[in-house]
Amino acid sequence: MKILMKGNEAICEAAIVAGCKAFFGYPITPQNEIPEYMSLNMVKAGGAFVQAESEIGAINMCYGASASGVRVMTSSSSPGIALKQEGMSYLAGANLPCVIVNVSRSGPGLGGILPAQGDYFQMTRGGGNGDYYTPVYAPFSVQEAIDLIFKAFDVADLYRTPVQMVADGMLGQMMEPCVIEPRAAINVDKSWATDGNSGKRPRNIVNSLNLSAEGLEQMNKERFARYQEIKKNETMVDNRVKDGDEIAIVAYGAPSRVAVNAVDELAARGIKAGLIRPITLWPYPYDVFQNLPSSVKNILVCELSMGQMLDDVKIGVAGRLPVHFYGRCGGAIFEPAEIADAAEKIVRGGA
Amino acid sequence: MSKIVYEKSRGLSETQLSYCPGCTHGIIHKLIAESLVELDLLERTIVISPVGCSVMAYDFFNCDGIQASHGRAPAVATGLKRTNPDKIVFTYQGDGDLAAIGTAEIVHAAHRGDNITVIFVNNAIYGMTGGQMAPTTLIDMKTSTSPLGRVEALTGKPLLVSELLSQIPSTTYIERVASHDVPHLNKAKRAVKKAFQYQAQGKGFSMVEILGTCPIGWNMTPTDAMGFVKDTMMPYFPLGVYKDEGGEA
Amino acid sequence: MVFTAKTAPLIVEYAAKHRLTFDENMCKGCDLCVWACPKNILKLDLERVNGKGYNPIVCMDIDACTACGICARICPDSVIKVERDIS
Structure with a gap:
């Protein structure tokens, strides 16, 4: 069934239908419809919503929720995404899935709230410290944003990586007819999740620390082998x-x-x-x-x-x-x- | 016939602790491990380790563990607990992590009244990085970034975290204890246990601040460091229950 | 650098009425048990080093031990097991 929806709200609804169980965010224009929508509808869907103390708080809440194996999302706009880089580097380093939506605005600094694409470097070159990348989706219509949200959650789970989606004030505020229907669920093993072992398995640890040079190099090489798979399978x-x-x-x-x-x-x-x-x-x-x-x-x-x-x-x-x-x-x-x-x-x- | 008076808790893993000789982190780990085992909570507990000396705490407890970025452990705990309300979630944080870089995260986890437990180890110094001044460093105490002693006129007075958090309306249980001798350890363990019990009962945010030592950072023997807690730290950081709205544990 | 006990466990037992068991290679020679023991029957063995290079604790007089457990409780590295005779 086709419905008429604002880009920002369609992104939220698609995330909920895609099985997202938690949203943590912080107010910043022009993405405010996302936390607003989630504050009601994520809770209605039985998930968790917290308006965090900061973007740093929000991304670290995502880190904690993702570590337990649930699908989780946060959103912000350009300067807020800059604040999230610490957490995104940790998510990448600890191999945790997460979807991060950037309804971008103009910069640098506080810049302005109008649409801009000055976050390209920040989004495509890692953005935080260390050797990592995140897949970045850039939809051009409300329907494509919906389709890519489903894809983003799947790719995040399949390759154990944070995934970003970039929209802007235009797409976020634009209303278009669209279809949001459940997709076939992918089957992903999350036996690594730190959700309390109940005495039934060895303890799990979510961590990006490795003080051995060879050990950390190996972790990075393993991640980059996954990046090769992403390049091969997910380029659009x-x-x-x-x-x-x-x-x-x-x-x-x-x-x-x-x-x-x-x-x-x-x-x-x-x-x-x-x-x-x-x-x-x-x-x-x-x-x-x-x-x-x-x-x-x-x-x-x-x-x-x-x-x-x-x-x-x-x-x-x-x-x-x-x-x-x-x-x-x-x-x-x-x-x-x-x-x-x-x-x-x-x-x-x-x- | 014999009875075991004390043996290593099964709440601790086989991994050798990475702490310096005589550091009280190891003693405090034991209190936590014993409490979780005695309350039968260990198997549904997740520890969130900070950045600092206890960065590898995830390796030392016999339960699932998450390593958090510097100061953010309470936010990580919030995300984990909100999606797993039936699990026991605790952060283990030092004074640099909790009282400096992580002040926003601890204050707002407390402000939201998140049903988590925070074990805050206050040893008045940054240990891991080599003994720099912390917000909790005492006046005139020499550290590697206050080589002539902490000067109040330039750096203020040491931050009183238990007093601060007990003023936040949504907190449930805040107590400051010490770890320098066995009678105080017994009290400390009772506090740790109560905090976990409250969490298991869904009573909200609890924090136990534990005065500990840093023999290397303080340039003292471990035994002299125990004396420093008693004689110098305790007068400025008074022990006691700052808030307890949990009722019967 | 991973902090694991690379050395094999070295279990040292002292038994009289009560029993003390030291997991010697876990000892870091911090002296806290020696300082805390109310009977003054523990000391660091300055003649030896353990697998980690620390002087390990030894018990000088197990007959005087009351199995109070104070040494074990103060030990940061869970080196000491204390068993009390209740027969």
């Missing part, structure tokens, strides 16, 4: 580039909807453009840039930042094509015509 991209396209426009998240309109506008101007929309920001779909049609002569990266995903596109393109950038930041959002103008200038020369 929406590649709309067709034979004959002259330019590929790369954009992600809600701002990629502007790029979709820019592609249409470019067609009206007689320029064939195709969109590449990474759905996972880590692992990044580098391969898509190795198999572009030979008609593509230029790449244009469009972000609501000063250029962060740009680095990943350059890694993927590996010098084979010129990579251009058009971005806005501080909460300013590009219009389709701005992107089309930038692309037209590149294709017609003079860029």
Whole structure:
């Protein structure tokens, strides 16, 4: 059944349907609908809700709940996600699943509350201390956010890793028709959980400490072997580039909807453009840039930042094509015509 | 015919404690292990270890364990307890962990009245990192970051954690005990046991502050350190029940 | 560095009316039992080191032991087992 729902609330409802049993959060704009929705509906669903004393408190509550084997989620916005990095590093180090939703805003510092994509580095490069990554999902519609929440919980459990999802004020506040229905449950062994051994098994320990150099190196190598599996199995991209396209426009998240309109506008101007929309920001779909049609002569990266995903596109393109950038930041959002103008200038020369 | 007066508690694991010779952490671990066994709670208990000397406490108790980041053990305990209300959850924290970097987490776990037990070991110093000044370091006490002694004008007076937490309306049981001789250990064990009993009965937040030693950090023999607890720490950190709203345990 | 007792248990027993059993390799030679014993019958053996390199405790006069258990209770490393004769 289709229902009309706000992005932030749809994320919550999907999490509850996906079996999330606990939510710990802290107020920060523009994600406040998430803790508000959870304060009522998580409790109605028989789960735990705590409005924590801080984002640090919230992520550490997630750490405790996850250690006992339950599905758990937290959410925040950019500066709050920065505060959560300590806990996310611990979750990664202790191999604990958790879903973290970032309804991002503009920065740095307190910045502003309008949409921006300046958290790309923070989300895709570990973010906290030590050798780790977290899978990052970047939906562009309310329905895709719902689908990816189900996926995020599964991936977190399967690979024992924290998983992030990034939305922004646009997606969070946007209402769209959507479907939230239970999915087939995956079967995951959680015999590692510290939920009291009842005298029936050896004691379990959840821990990221290892004072032996060889021991810690081994733990990290084991984690990176799992990352290889994630790269192989979980990389997602929406590649709309067709034979004959002259330019590929790369954009992600809600701002990629502007790029979709820019592609249409470019067609009206007689320029064939195709969109590449990474759905996972880590692992990044580098391969898509190795198999572009030979008609593509230029790449244009469009972000609501000063250029962060740009680095990943350059890694993927590996010098084979010129990579251009058009971005806005501080909460300013590009219009389709701005992107089309930038692309037209590149294709017609003079860029 | 003989009767065992004392033997190692089965609440402790086989792992050798990592503490320095004569450190009271080991003694306090025994009180906890014995209490959990005597109350028949061990098998549904999860210990949350801090950052500091007792970082590896998860290895020393014969129950499940979680290692928390510095100061956050009470938040970890909240997350665990809210999703596992029938389990016994306790944090084991030192004064750097609880009274400095973790003040927000301890205050708000207390503020929410979370049904957990906090064992707070106050030895007036950062032991693990090499004997730096803690919020609980006594005035004029020399540490590696107060080499001339703690100066009140610059660093204030030592933080009184039991007094502080007992002012928080939602706390149930707060007591300060000491670990420097057997009579005080007996009292300390009664307090630890009561805290766990209250938790098992769903009575809410309990904390037992235990005055302990740091012979290495204090630059004393273990026996002199026991005397320091009695003669110097206890006058500033008065022992006693600061709050008990649990009724019959 | 993992803190496990790498040395094999070395169990030393003293028995008269009552019985003291020391898990000697767990001893860190901290002296607390010696200091706490009301009968002054324990001391560190300065002639020997245990598997960890500490001077272990020894009992000098087991006949004087009253099996009060104070040494065992104060020991941070659970080295001492105390058995009281009740026959």
